[in-house]
Amino acid sequence: MSRWPMVQESGDVWEKFALALADMARDLLAQDSVKGTLERIVEHASVLINGCDEAGILTVRRGEVSALAATSDVVRMADRIQQDLREGPCFDAVTERQQLYAIEDLRQPHEKWSRFAPELRKLGMGSMMGFLLFTEDDELGALNVYSHRPNMFDETAQRAGWILASHAAVALSAARTHQQLSHALETRHEIGEAMGILMERHGLSEDNAFNVLKKASQDHNIKLRDIARKVCETGERPT
Structure with missing residues (x-):
């Protein structure tokens, strides 16, 4: 990918931007994991x-802040600062659910983020x-964009960001849904395999085999999938 200028509100510039977004969408959907999708989002940004x-x-x-993707260690340090101080535009974008927060010139004193800036x-x-x-229900995220120079993000850059x-959020949601479905299918397969072992080796009916797995999960506060995996590995009935 190559950088292209967005210095004017011309139709040609926004047409190029639209084509670039289409390329980005295809690239994000081609990733095979949520982590890969996140990493590609920051690279495209x-x-x-x-x-x-x-x-x-x-x-x-x-209430806990986590850095999920970054183009460099400097960005990871910046995210860590926001996490430690619980202060900054990206933190506010997440916690206050605002579409955009910005600091135009970090050289100037900033009243709201006096420690972070x-x-x-x-x-x-x-x-x-x-x-x-x-x-999501209990999680919010923010895309952080940085420049080494002050006053670099004009209205056009803000709109582009x-x-x-918005496009990246759709791709990320799709990646998460795919991951959840994959995990659900894996869990279903492992539970079915564990039930088959209990039925064959321990003479349990299908309902009883499932109830044994469920009770072991509840009694030991262990995920049902983990109980099933242990049965598959050892062949033993959980106690």
């Missing part, structure tokens, strides 16, 4: 958003944006 030098994705789940300057950052990336984040 660093190319398609004018002025972007680095990008990363963080999530907040039940100076730390980011130490990492060599000049400006940044945070876009709400996706939402918001559009990219």
